Amino acid sequence: MAGNAPDRTINLDHGDPTLYEHFWQEKGDRATIVIPGWQSMSYFSDLGNLCWFLEPEFAREVLRLHSIVGNAVTEDRHIVVGTGSTQLVQAALYALSPQDAQEPISVVSAAPYYSAYPALVDCLKSGIHKWAGDAAKFNKEGPFIELITSPNNPDGYNRGSAVNRTGGKLVHDLAYYWPQYAAISSPADHEIMLFTVSKSTGHAGMRIGWAFVKDREVARKMVKFIELSTIGVSKDSQLRAATVLKVVSDSCEHPGPASNQSLFDEVHNLMVARWRRLRGAVKQSALFTLPDFSPAFCRFRGQYFEPQPGSSSAAFAWLRCEEPLEDCQVFLRKYKILTRSGRQFGVGPQYVRISLLDRDENFNLFLERVSTMDLPQSAQPEERFGS
Amino acid sequence: MAGNAPDRTINLDHGDPTLYEHFWQEKGDRATIVIPGWQSMSYFSDLGNLCWFLEPEFAREVLRLHSIVGNAVTEDRHIVVGTGSTQLVQAALYALSPQDAQEPISVVSAAPYYSAYPALVDCLKSGIHKWAGDAAKFNKEGPFIELITSPNNPDGYNRGSAVNRTGGKLVHDLAYYWPQYAAISSPADHEIMLFTVSKSTGHAGMRIGWAFVKDREVARKMVKFIELSTIGVSKDSQLRAATVLKVVSDSCEHPGPASNQSLFDEVHNLMVARWRRLRGAVKQSALFTLPDFSPAFCRFRGQYFEPQPGSSSAAFAWLRCEEPLEDCQVFLRKYKILTRSGRQFGVGPQYVRISLLDRDENFNLFLERVSTMDLPQSAQPEERFGS
Structure with missing residues (x-):
């Protein structure tokens, strides 16, 4: 620099x-988090929850914000927290890829697709999934996974599936489906939907994302992947995310004058x-x-x-x-x-x-x-x- | 429960x-961290550093504590921070595995080995590395990676390489090489050494580990892996880890009476x-x-x-x-x-x-x-x- x-x-x-x-500087103490040394020492956050490393306070604030914004159907879904939505994409790929197939399942996304996808899928040369490029050109037989970013990164357009047939397992990355970037036309309602604080509140350094997952078994496997790869997700960042999400919800429910939107x-x-x-x-x-x-x-x-x-x-x-x-x-x-x-x-x-x-x-x-x-x-x- | x-x-x-x-409850405010809403929003922590997501304050406290304890040689090493040492094991495997070999490199550890290793290595059926079991029984030709936990999890014994020949790439997991668990006989001096706050300060919920890496290229690839898998490591937890490591160092340099050891x-x-x-x-x-x-x-x-x-x-x-x-x-x-x-x-x-x-x-x-x-x-x- x-x-x-x-x-x-x-x-x-x-x-x-x-x-x-700038927004957060203006919020002052309301957005400040204080964590004493003895807090959140355990690996576990919520033993009764399928996602045992999910902080209940964070989950509550996630649900509250979506209810205010109306950008996602959250009823009857499992919430899985991840180290950013990047980890959740990989968790979803792990959960959706058959473990005993003859060959790795194809993973596609319509070009222009998020630049990290190919390396995310292929960095370990996995035997369970394999990057297969542009969804619009995909013409292989058999099952596939399609990553759908909507609004799309990089071009901002709203998207649906681009593969010319059914039978795919879809992962919806909705990182930009928030009112500052896009019109909220209706609550998104898909099998797997990913969100992240990086793009909703601007806290990229927290590395916190969350997924709404319809199917219990898929959610269980996503949790298993995060357990294997990082034994859960930073509690400190989940607690801080809960604090800033609360401030965002409060700022919507009690908007101030122009200087305090x-x-x-x-x-x-x-x-x-x-x-x-x-x-x-x-x-x-x-x-x-x-x-x-x-x-x-x-x-x-x-x-x-x-x-x-x-x-x-x-x-x-x-x-x-x-x-x-x-x-x-x-x-x-x-x-x-x-x-x-x-x-x-x-x-x-x-x-x-x-x-x-x-x-x-x-x-x-x-x-x-x-x-x-x-x-x-x-x-x-x-x-x-x-x- | x-x-x-x-x-x-x-x-x-x-x-x-x-x-x-109990220890942390007694420390009171000294171990408390306060993070305002506007802090640490960026992905980046230290643009000039090979490990661009490493918080400088955390790195300083890591070095200070090792210097006090004398459990690791830290001169001329790259520090790589990870989402727990679990992520660092995977980063090391990625960095040490040839990308273009005919077959995946064998990964071994002497039984009884840390129970997570087999699944960590094989969960994605990687084409670059493959779990090959007990290091003491390993007799395959060719290169290999050996995971050495010392003191060992589960049995507490000190360990060296258990493979009956040279030529392996060694990863030393030193999570338990701290004075509360083991005699610190000399500063450990290996190519890759892993540590974690979970077992040194007891903060498992932070998900913070660190590696000392001799070889620049290996460190660069480990950083690349963490970039791919989670785009860095929670800054909030790194800052909190810096705070608690500082309290531990202070408690060594200025020990109090029995009630304040x-x-x-x-x-x-x-x-x-x-x-x-x-x-x-x-x-x-x-x-x-x-x-x-x-x-x-x-x-x-x-x-x-x-x-x-x-x-x-x-x-x-x-x-x-x-x-x-x-x-x-x-x-x-x-x-x-x-x-x-x-x-x-x-x-x-x-x-x-x-x-x-x-x-x-x-x-x-x-x-x-x-x-x-x-x-x-x-x-x-x-x-x-x-x-």
Whole structure:
């Protein structure tokens, strides 16, 4: 990190949610947690629960927030807590993969898919599951697991299954299905649904996610996986997550004046403003395009989410560079802007994913640079064919 | 948990370190951590560090405590923090397993080995490593990884490599190499050494472990594994671990009167007293035997650790039932005592592992029952041969 020099490198590769710091700074002591040395020493949190390492206080606040937001059906589900939703994806894969099949089950996701999926599935060269790429191109016989991120990381679109047949086991990653990023059209109702504090409250450093799981046996196997891989989940972070989720729920039920909005309103407004400025800068540069979004009714707000077609509040900008530019990541790196290449999401290098969750000073500097970008000499058509 | 009824079930299956609660209750506010809502929101802890999710304050306190205790060489090592040492074992396996070998590398450990190892290695049917059982019986050609727990879980003995040849890659799990359990004979000096707060300070619920790794490339791959599997390690728990490690170090450097001993002295004295009573009860029952330990000089205390041969302060009792009893776990279960069978540690059912880290009331009740045990009718030799 090169301090605050105007020519410093801006790292927008990761979705590091430091944008949220401002909200939490304003909350003061209400969001502070105090843990005495003798507390939470045991491995166990709730011996009577299928998920024996789930802190009851955390589970209560999870249920309360979903009930306020209306983004997920939570009745008759098992809650499984994980070390971030990353661990829960792996737990779900473990639970859904047959242990005694002839060959590993195929795992697919529609491109552009979350860049971590291929390595998550294949890092140990598992004999029970295997990454099989783009769900839209999947045409193998037999069972499969489909990972569905909705709204999608990186492009922000709402998604359903993309495989052209039934018979798949579906895992829904709903990390971005919160009112600051998307219209809450109805409570999501799927077999396995994953959420995380990283993207709902901005506490990425906690490493806390949760799953709602319909089937008891699937939930039991997910718990078994987390037991094997980390013997449960940090209690300290679960307790802290309970505290911050409570503050978010309170901020919705007792919203204050403009200076004391709910987390969803404050971050939503910030995101909409960032997107408006980003669209302006991108239009001015004429080098890139951004996805368009359709207006949608948000039941949480009781209003249309996007009165102006084309505006957005998605967590990432999925930027496409236009001809003659070919590699968007390489081009932006010349301006000391680090992004994640479309190649990592299963598409071409003309795309990059840019985090819009960074602090103001980084976002502003990024926009300044985008506004003043020119086609480099080497990317001019005549130059390219001349060398 | 059936409350405090005298006939309630006593669960000594897990090594749940609730014995430590008393020490931490006495420390009061010194061991309390306060985390405001805006702190530690980012994924990143230390961008300049190979282990980018390692909290610098935690790393400092780890180094300070090892320097006081003298149980590990820490110079010129990389520190990798993990979600408990369980995650670090897997990270080490990932780092040491060739990615492009013809067949998975064999992973071994001398029986009785830590009961979680086989499932840890094989749960995903990995193509890069495979559980190959008892190190002492391993006679396959080619490379291998040996997991060495010293002092050993379950039997408390000090250990070195048990494979009858060189060429192995060794992982040393030193979770119990602390002065409350064992004589610190010299600073351990190995390629990969694992430690955990669960067994050093008693904070199992934190899920925090750390590794000292000599080789930079191995450390880099371990970090990569933790990045893939959980995108780092809870910052809240790392910060809390830093706080409690500091209190432990302070308790060593500024020990108070008997009522305010260092953690190592207090827990050591408790363990020695428990072992003395356990040996008495076991001797009285004549149904079981316990391991014997040799006296050893502890450099941390500057004195012989075991002035009375046969006494001990190990975390587990590795209990063997004698003829005509055959299945120690089944026998103890009749007295509502839950233990872990020797079968899970790669040996026979005549053994069980019993946690000695539970709260006083459970340990006392356990001893009472052991003292009054009789051979059941069905286990009498005449009965067994008659049916």
